[in-house]
Amino acid sequence: MRLEPIADPSLARKLLPPVLAIVGSFLVASLLALIAGGNPFAVFGAIIKGAVGSKFALLETLNRATPLIFTGLAVAVAFRAKLWNIGAEAQLYAGAVVTAVLGTGMLQWPAALLLPTIAVLSMLAGALLLLGPALLKTRLGVDEVVTTLLLNFIFLLFVSYLLEGPLKDPMGMGWPKSPRLIPEARLPRIIDGLRLHWGFVLALIAAIALWVINTRTTLGFEMRAVGQNAEAARFAGMPVTGVILKTALLSGGLAALAGFSEVSGLKGSLTLDISPGYGYTGIVVAMLALLHPLGVVAAALFVAAVFVGADAMSRALDVPSYLADIMLASALLMMVLAILLTKFRVVRD
Amino acid sequence: MTDKAQAQTVLRLSHITKRFGALTANDDVSFELKRGEVIALLGENGAGKTTLMNILFGQYTADAGEVEVFGQVLPPGNPRAALDAGVGMVHQHFTLAGNLTVWENIVLGTQALGALRLDAKAARAKIKALSTRFHLAVDPEAKVGRLSVGERQRVEILKALYREARILILDEPTAVLTPQESDALFATLREAVGQGLSVVFISHKLHEVMAISDRTVVLRHGKLVAEHATAETSREELAALMVGGEVSAPKIEAMPPGPALMRLSGVSTRGEGRAPGLHAADLTLHAGQISGLAGVSGNGQKALSDLISGLAHPVAGSFEIAGEPVADWSPRRALARRIGRIPEDRHHTGTIADFDLTENAVLETYASDFARHGWMDWKGARAQAEGLIATYDVRCPGPDTRIRLLSGGNMQKLILGRVLETAPRIILANQPVRGLDIGAVNYVHGRLAEAREKGAAVLLISEDLDEIMKLSDVIHVISEGRLSPGFARGTMRAEELGQWMAGEGFAPLTEAAHAS
Incomplete structure (x- = not known):
């Protein structure tokens, strides 16, 4: 058996990866559910019910998807330009820190002025955090996978220091958390009484904006060109280094919006556990979306539904919720395999 | 010529067909190579010459057809079998390790993996003998990385001869050579066929084909369109066969240089x-x-x-x-x-x-x-x-x-x-x-x-x-x-x-x- 390249894959072949990924992950999860003593149909029934079966469940899924859309977009834009940003987690926290610093009373402005200010400065913080590794890459050829990955740990320790020191809530009974945000610094709910904030809408807008940038602007053209073939882009006169730096700023800014949205929209204060690895899960989301901005929305919804659904299923059926992690991991592996199948066909000798 | 017509057939390609997706790279190609003969495989780039030779050498598997060397059918997709049967190939892009010496490169892969020591003395002697016999001047102790392109090609040919190749396949060998080096290569090839080897010479340069080959096989779009004794054809005829029509090159009229x-x-x-x-x-x-x-x-x-x-x-x-x-x-x-x-x-x-x-x-x-x-x-x-x-x-x-x-x-x-x-x-x-x-x-x-x-x-x-x-x-x-x-x-x-x-x-x- 050998692989032979396919020159021009059909549409059906191109749509194969996400379908195969989802079906494959369900099959793997079924097997594990059986081993854990559950009936796969009952397990998936419970997951689906827990993810979208009620108004509460649905809103929970949308809330969970919000930061994943931001980090997914951050990774997608960077990866498309072959800038391997593994540091969305740190950039998320950079946005969260700025939000906590500015939103807890430092600026006493009306919401219409305060929220955009915080959002923009959060983005700036995330952008600057990725600018360092990007400069090291373009100037000295330092591998950004290493620098961005390690910055995650450094920055998390820095946040931990802030929460034990300058940012610590004096009324927090000793817990490492920031004071609560003032009401003007909170992203309001979209509809009164429903637990879903404007961060979700902001995430959708960001996805559409990124799609427009990619397809309609010179920057998008340059980012795609640099990612596909930097040598040809340089030969054609594109400012390759500048494009990489702009991509870094955009990517870091998008990831920081996840932190802004979580602190301002959902939690109301900064703690060390506002992100259970959204920065890393963003990589999975972006890969499942094949780096397409609108695909990121769909992938983030899928990933969020699996997590939220698995939590509910675990409470109901006593099957461990780690099943969610396995489903995502297998979905990603299937995706990688299936992408291979869009480019090659298997030939029997 | 007549004695060659009766000479032993050393290589026979029968009805070789190879497809890559929608593209048919080789379409029912058959020809024979006799002992002591040089066949030129002529065709434009993309005509399927290299694909055909890669099938012969076992790097690709044909969709149909078979390769026979000295009367034995080669198992498809097995370069080792082709080597053992006496087929040696010199690729367009050389496959030499630059940090090893000439003789090490030549010996590489010929001795059993378990052997504790290379029999360096015997190997050197054999290389020396081959290089005198075939006029392939190259220093066996030189590092390949320091050699010129022409010298590296000689090493590739020596490598094939060292493995007792009886059939040499050369893929566009003159693309990287100066005219003088090409002439030296042709002298070597004449020496080789004189000693009973057979050569398949892949090229799209007509004057070389006319200079070196006994017979010319022309491929166009994967099909064998003509097979001629080279002496009985002309450059013009071959060019027309290659492209399938008249060829008109642009004329450059003299004009005075500008600023x-x-x-x-x-x-x-x-x-x-x-x-x-x-x-x-x-x-x-x-x-x-x-x-x-x-x-x-x-x-x-x-x-x-x-x-x-x-x-x-x-x-x-x-x-x-x-x-x-x-x-x-x-x-x-x-x-x-x-x-x-x-x-x-x-x-x-x-x-x-x-x-x-x-x-x-x-x-x-x-x-x-x-x-x-x-x-x-x-x-x-x-x-x-x-x-x-x-x-x-x-x-x-x-x-x-x-x-x-x-x-x-x-x-x-x-x-x-x-x-x-x-x-x-x-x-x-x-x-x-x-x-x-x-x-x-x-x-x-x-x-x-x-x-x-x-x-x-x-x-x-x-x-x-x-x-x-x-x-x-x-x-x-x-x-x-x-x-x-x-x-x-x-x-x-x-x-x-x-x-x-x-x-x-x-x-x-x-x-x-x-x-x-």
Whole structure:
């Protein structure tokens, strides 16, 4: 058996990866559910019910998807330009820190002025955090996978220091958390009484904006060109280094919006556990979306539904919720395999 | 000839068919090779020559048909079996380890893995004997990394002979050689067939085919279209068979040179790894002239082309365009000075494979001509691509086709169109027709000749001396980063240029020049 390249894959072949990924992950999860003593149909029934079966469940899924859309977009834009940003987690926290610093009373402005200010400065913080590794890459050829990955740990320790020191809530009974945000610094709910904030809408807008940038602007053209073939882009006169730096700023800014949205929209204060690895899960989301901005929305919804659904299923059926992690991991592996199948066909000798 | 007709058949290809997706690379190809015979496998690039030889050597598996060597059917897809049966292949791209010596390279892979010590003495003796017998002069103790391209090819041939090859397959062996080295290779091949070996010689150069082969097999679009005794055919007939029609090459009429558009004096650039930089190069490009740059590949062509493209800067000397010294140099500035660039590697430098024709058509001009305030004008870009497709006869399904799906010739026509549409004053054409079929070659040459007539200064870089001599008003030779003086059209014979290509006639390089 050998692989032979396919020159021009059909549409059906191109749509194969996400379908195969989802079906494959369900099959793997079924097997594990059986081993854990559950009936796969009952397990998936419970997951689906827990993810979208009620108004509460649905809103929970949308809330969970919000930061994943931001980090997914951050990774997608960077990866498309072959800038391997593994540091969305740190950039998320950079946005969260700025939000906590500015939103807890430092600026006493009306919401219409305060929220955009915080959002923009959060983005700036995330952008600057990725600018360092990007400069090291373009100037000295330092591998950004290493620098961005390690910055995650450094920055998390820095946040931990802030929460034990300058940012610590004096009324927090000793817990490492920031004071609560003032009401003007909170992203309001979209509809009164429903637990879903404007961060979700902001995430959708960001996805559409990124799609427009990619397809309609010179920057998008340059980012795609640099990612596909930097040598040809340089030969054609594109400012390759500048494009990489702009991509870094955009990517870091998008990831920081996840932190802004979580602190301002959902939690109301900064703690060390506002992100259970959204920065890393963003990589999975972006890969499942094949780096397409609108695909990121769909992938983030899928990933969020699996997590939220698995939590509910675990409470109901006593099957461990780690099943969610396995489903995502297998979905990603299937995706990688299936992408291979869009480019090659298997030939029997 | 008659004794060869009765000679033993050493190789028989029967009904070989090979498909890659929709493309049929070989379509029911059959021929035989006799003992002591040289067969030339002739065809344009993409005609299926290399595919056929890779099937013979077991690197590909044919969809149908079989290969018989000395009466034994070879198991498909097994290079080891082909080697053991006595088939030796010299690839276009050599497969040698640069950090090992010549004899180590030759012995590599011939001794059992478990053997604790190589029998170095016997191996060296055998190599020495082979190299005298076949006039393959090469020092067995030299590191391969230090050898010239011609010497490396000799090592490849020795490697095949060392493994007792009775059938030698040479894939475009002269592409990297000077005319003198090619002659030496032919002498070796004559010696080999004299001693009972058989040779398959793959080429698209007609004069070589006429010079060396007993029989000629012509492939076109994967099909065997003709098989002739070489003595009974002619260059014209073979050329027509190869392309399937009449061949018309552009005529270059003499015209007086215009003003100097680009002048390099004493320019040096930095080398890159093994590739040399320029050493005190003098070159003047005049309007209305094609300047040809001949040379064996890897002698600084890249350095000169990078400099003119805007990718490299001079470190010494003066570099002037239209009388103005060049400061602050980049690809974008080169484009702004109206330099059109046809890069050497159209797949990796000239185009972005997964971009469609529209995107590739505006790769150099999107910012100036197809965007406003950062927004792309895709409608205009598409119209531009459609215009190029029509004007430059780019055969493709449409402007939304990804460019990787185009043949090399059509890809090159798009790049040519992209360059010529900007009405460049200076045109850098680096290997503009490498790998193209004769139809596309003539098209590209014709367009370059047209640009020359309109007053552009063209620098044509090529490793094909025939191409250089056919098109150029002035010929320079490059060797180890040094440029020869310009020789006017018709003043030099190929052999004389070949001596310059081999480095004769240049002032010796000083150690300092090497170090810089």
